[in-house]
Amino acid sequence: MLLGLVLPTEGxxxxxxxxxxxxxxxxxxxxxxxxxxxxxxxxxxxxANLSLLDAAGPGGSRRTRTARIxxxxxxxxxAGVGRxxxxxxxxxxxxxxxxxxxxxxxxxxxxxxxPTNGLDPQGIHEIRDLLLELNRAGTTVFLSSHLxxxxxxxxxxxxxxxxxxxxxxxxxxxxxxxxxxxxxxxPDADRVRAALDGRVLRTSVGRAVVRGADxxxxxxxxxxxxxxxxxxxxxxxxxxxxxxxxASTSADRxxxxxxxxxx
Amino acid sequence: xxxxxLRKLFRRPRTWVTIGMLxxxxxxxxxLLAVTDLAPRPGExxxxxxxxxxxxxxxxxxxxxxxLPLFLPIAVSVVAGEAIAxxxxxxxxxxxxxxxxxxxxxLVAKLVSVIAFVLVTVVVVAAVGYVVGQLLFDVQPxxxxxxxxxxxxxxxxxxxxVLAIGYITVSMLGVAAFALFFSTLxxxxxxxxxGALAVLIASSLLFTLDAASSFAPYLPTRxxxxxxxxxxxxxxxRDIVRGIGLQAVYVVVLVSAAWANFTTKDITx
Numbered sequence: 001m002l003l004g005l006v007l008p009t010e011g012x013x014x015x016x017x018x019x020x021x022x023x024x025x026x027x028x029x030x031x032x033x034x035x036x037x038x039x040x041x042x043x044x045x046x047x048a049n050l051s052l053l054d055a056a057g058p059g060g061s062r063r064t065r066t067a068r069i070x071x072x073x074x075x076x077x078x079a080g081v082g083r084x085x086x087x088x089x090x091x092x093x094x095x096x097x098x099x100x101x102x103x104x105x106x107x108x109x110x111x112x113x114x115p116t117n118g119l120d121p122q123g124i125h126e127i128r129d130l131l132l133e134l135n136r137a138g139t140t141v142f143l144s145s146h147l148x149x150x151x152x153x154x155x156x157x158x159x160x161x162x163x164x165x166x167x168x169x170x171x172x173x174x175x176x177x178x179x180x181x182x183x184x185x186x187p188d189a190d191r192v193r194a195a196l197d198g199r200v201l202r203t204s205v206g207r208a209v210v211r212g213a214d215x216x217x218x219x220x221x222x223x224x225x226x227x228x229x230x231x232x233x234x235x236x237x238x239x240x241x242x243x244x245x246x247a248s249t250s251a252d253r254x255x256x257x258x259x260x261x262x263x
Numbered sequence: 264x265x266x267x268x269l270r271k272l273f274r275r276p277r278t279w280v281t282i283g284m285l286x287x288x289x290x291x292x293x294x295l296l297a298v299t300d301l302a303p304r305p306g307e308x309x310x311x312x313x314x315x316x317x318x319x320x321x322x323x324x325x326x327x328x329x330x331l332p333l334f335l336p337i338a339v340s341v342v343a344g345e346a347i348a349x350x351x352x353x354x355x356x357x358x359x360x361x362x363x364x365x366x367x368x369x370l371v372a373k374l375v376s377v378i379a380f381v382l383v384t385v386v387v388v389a390a391v392g393y394v395v396g397q398l399l400f401d402v403q404p405x406x407x408x409x410x411x412x413x414x415x416x417x418x419x420x421x422x423x424x425v426l427a428i429g430y431i432t433v434s435m436l437g438v439a440a441f442a443l444f445f446s447t448l449x450x451x452x453x454x455x456x457x458g459a460l461a462v463l464i465a466s467s468l469l470f471t472l473d474a475a476s477s478f479a480p481y482l483p484t485r486x487x488x489x490x491x492x493x494x495x496x497x498x499x500x501r502d503i504v505r506g507i508g509l510q511a512v513y514v515v516v517l518v519s520a521a522w523a524n525f526t527t528k529d530i531t532x
Contacts (some may be wrong), residue, residue: 003361005530028363035361039354043275055267057362101358 002111003033016109029059032107034115038098044089046078046097049086053101060105072100075130077123091118099127103134110134110141116150128153148239152176158239162247174241178234182218184208185231195225209235264368268376272342273383279337281338282384286391288334289326293392297399310491312421315400320420322396324494325388327431331487336463337456339435342380343442346373346456347525352451366526374443374518381435385428414494423498426491430503434490437483437510438463440517447525480505482515 001008013020018027040049046085050069054060054175060068073079076096081089086097095118102110118125121258131154135141145151151158152172159169168175181201184192189203190211196218202207214233222229238243272278296302296316305313311325327335347370350356359369396402415423423519442459449455466482469475486506492499 003357004363005357005360007527007529024363025365028361031361033358033361035357037354039358041271041353041355043277048274052267052271053358053362056264056359056364 001034003028003031003035005035022174025058029057029105030107031109031111032102032105033111034098034102034168035111035113037113037117038094038101040094040097041100043085044074045083045085046089046100047082048098050101050104054104068104068106072103075103076100077126086207092120093124095119096123096127101129106139108139110139112141112146112180113144114146115143116147124150148243152239158242160243161247168242168246172239176236178236180213181235182210182212182215183231183233183235184210184218184222184229186222186227186229188228189229191225192222195227196224264364264372265375268372270381272376272380278342278380281341282387285330285334285384286326286388288351289322289325289329289388289392290395291293292329293322293326293395293399306396309400310488311494315396317401319396319400319402320393320417322400323392323424324427324490326386326392327427327490328488331434332467333429334390334437335384335439337460338384339381339438340456340459340463341452343377343439343444344457344459345452346377346443347422347446347521348449348452348455349446351530352452354451367522370443370447370518370522370525373472374439377439377443378432378436381439382432385435389424389428410491415496423493426493430490430506433507433510436489437513437517440521441483442512444517444521446526447521457511466471480510485493485508485509 001013002015002020004024007021010109016030016098020027024202039169040046041052047069049100050072051065054065054068055062069082070079070230073082078093078096078100081093086094089097095115099115102112110131112131116127119192128150131141131143141154142191143151143154151208156174157170159166161167186192187206189206189208192208193203196210199211201211203209212218213234215234219229219232292312293315296312300316302316303309307313308327309328311321311328315322315325347356350359357428360366364372385527438459442455445455445458446452449458463484464489466484470479470482470484486502486509489502489506492502
């Protein structure tokens with residue numbers, strides 16, 4: 001709907017301050033998108049694919065096209081295979097090419113759906129670095145992903161969708177802020193309970209959660225009582241816990257809620 | 264946008280393979296005729312074929328008459344059915360529209376590229392027919408005889424052949440419009456092409472049925488063979504004009520329907 005593919009039955013959509021889809025011709029050249037996986041013409045080369053897509057709409061100057069294609073192929077790491085037909089590409093290479101197509105006009109906004117799908121760990125790391133670099137240069141990255149680790153590593157602002165409704169939207173730092181408790185790792189959780197009576201919230205094997213936002217103070221109290229401590233950390237909710245708390249439905253629903261997040 | 268679609272169409276190996284295969288049958292027929300010297304009797308078999316043994320300059324028309332009833336409509340249906348549904352199936356449609364290519368522009372560009380395909384295909388069939396005719400059959404330097412029995416000059420044959428190429432191209436536009444419309448309805452290019460072919464087969468069948476005679480003049484295949492009338496003396500324009508008018512009506516109605524459907528459709532594939 002944001003990109004004018006699905007037309008709203010009611011309500012309004014604004015993209016970069018312009019109403020969609022009425023202003024699509026003006027707004028969309030400033031947006032790059034990777035929607036539901038990459039798609040290309042298999043019999044054409046990577047360069048031909050990028051060139052045809054660039055020529056298919058407004059905002060892509062013909063003069064700078066070759067140079068821009070060179071740049072994005074370099075950026076996404078496909079410079080060596082630009083002339084090979086896309087049908088020979090692996091899923092990861094197609095994903096890189098899709099990202100390259102999204103970057104072709106130096107968009108102000110990047111809309112990405114699972115951008116690291118099909119990439120190996122090195123590839124994921126590379127793409128993450130590329131996105132962080134683009135973001136530092138002023139590009140807004142709108143990322144939709146089921147991979148919470150990816151969201152945690154990339155995003156500054158997170159939204160959670162539950163059955164098509166945005167149920168939560170906040171800064172990632174706020175959502176995963178310390179809860180005011182300290183996690184103590186110890187071989188003997190029962191002795192923590194004995195030493196800090198009344199402050200222990202819950203214990204499990206090798207682990208106890210103690211009220212108090214100062215690990216140093218908790219540590220001092222435990223050491224004074226002779227309890228061995230192997231690790232100390234402020235308790236933070238993981239993004240997974242945040243998502244599970246916000247999205248009510250069980251995880252085995254077919255339309256499992258996706259997380260939309262934004263930097 | 265039109266240039267983009269033309270590049271896509273003509274850089275696709277499949278397009279040229281289709282055109283190549285389309286020429287296989289007329290070439291085979293020509294070789295068989297030349298080897299056996301057995302032409303169908305006048306009034307039997309595809310039009311013009313009876314005359315080619317004595318005059319090879321008519322072979323472009325014989326070749327067109329051979330591919331016109333089935334092969335040419337199949338090729339046109341496949342290419343036109345591919346137009347929108349093919350992009351939807353490959354997933355490239357959403358990228359084109361998010362580019363944004365503009366839905367109306369995209370549809371117009373697809374229509375133009377389909378027309379270009381029809382024209383190129385018909386011209387190639389005629390050209391191959393010309394070459395084959397020159398190589399395999401006797402060519403009468405003084406011209407030929409019309410279907411009415413009078414003689415005409417080679418120049419006359421040439422410009423009438425050009426008109427026939429134009430008329431056959433127009434005849435195919437109705438098929439193209441059906442396939443293009445179906446292509447906006449479905450995400451399967453195969454379904455769109457077969458849908459258009461089903462319409463044609465139904466039309467050809469109804470045309471032979473006396474019970475359907477009340478609407479026979481409006482069937483899309485009704486005037487397809489009217490290009491033959493270009494080779495009568497004098498030229499019988501009546502069916503040719505009606506054929507062009509009928510195709511124009513089909514094209515306008517179906518392309519409008521395709522436009523109305525495509526510009527209001529949710530693209531989810």
